[in-house]
Amino acid sequence: MTGAGGVRAGRVRLQVSLNGARTAVDGAAVPMSPRALVESALRSVAAGAAEVLVSPRTPCGRESLSPRVVGPLLRALREGGVAVPLVVCASVGTETDPGARVARVRSWEVLPDRAEVHFAEPGAEALAAALAERGVAVDAVVPGGAGGGPQGALWVAGVAGVARLVVEVGAGDAGDGVGVSAAGGVREVLVYGRDAAAWGALLRGAGAGPHRWVRTGLGDVLLLPDGRPARSNEELVAVALALLAGGASRYWGVT
Structure with a gap:
């Protein structure tokens, strides 16, 4: 496990979710401003994240797809x-x-x-097509467990632009819910969970087969595996990679 900006634990690659749907009430550790997001992204990549997932926000904190919000943030991240x-x-x-x-x-x-x-939301196929027309690769999010898992790829089979299947695993989902096989030309799979499901999903996703991705970050989880509050996205990335490298015994409650 060597090098920054794409450290791998075995063949698993890690994406960091910088902020997700979090708000200021979730604590000062969650980056909100463009400057804070750039700094958090840089530190997360240095710690080993291979991709950065971000939810652009207006100055008042509302998530937005406006070009006046998305463009400046993407420029800041790249120029940073x-x-x-x-x-x-x-x-x-x-x-x-x-x-x-x-x-x-x-x-x-x-x-x-x-x-x-998110393919459980209305208008997903039209949105995916619009992104594909712009040359943006589509990550198709489907539920894990009985609602997705091995059948998840069937949700998106034949949908233009879908390059990766993203499986959200809940705390109560069966372990085989992450055993997704590629279909419809989708080769890569990313597995993640939120809050109580986050750390279990990370470890289960690491065994989900070839072309594997997993995810961590304050956008998904605010606590370390031992229950302590995470201080930063960088810390979550470092802990996740340690777990994937076999260091789970250092943290309580993760097996």
Whole structure:
């Protein structure tokens, strides 16, 4: 496990979710301003993150797909020295109207490398098509467990632009829910969980087969495996890579 900006624990690659749907009430550790997001991204990449997922926000903290919000943030990240792929969340939380989300994507002047599309939300296929037209790779988010898992790829089979399947695993999902096989031309799989499901999903996702990705970051989880509050995205990345390298015995409650 060597080198910054893409450290791998075995063949598993790690994405960091910088902020997600968090707000200021979730604590000072969550980066909100463009400057804080750039600094957090740089430190996370130095710690070993191979990709950066970010939810662009207006000055008042609302998630947004407006080109006046997305463009300046992407420019700041790239001009600040973040050299790994940048991923933007394009969920209902950013714009509730499906048609408006498509219009926003078509108006972007600065493009991310990839964008997350939640296929349980209305208008997902049209949004994926609009992103593909712009040359943005689509990460198709599907639920784990009985609602997704091995069948998750069937949700997106034949949908243009889908380059990776993203499986969200809940705390109560069966372990085989992350055993996703590629279908419809989708070769890569990223597995993640939120809050109580985050650390178990990370370890289970690491065994989900070839072309594996897992995720951590304050956008997903605020606590370390032993229950202590995480101080930064950088710390979460470092702990995740230690766990993937076999260091789970250092942390309580992770097996």
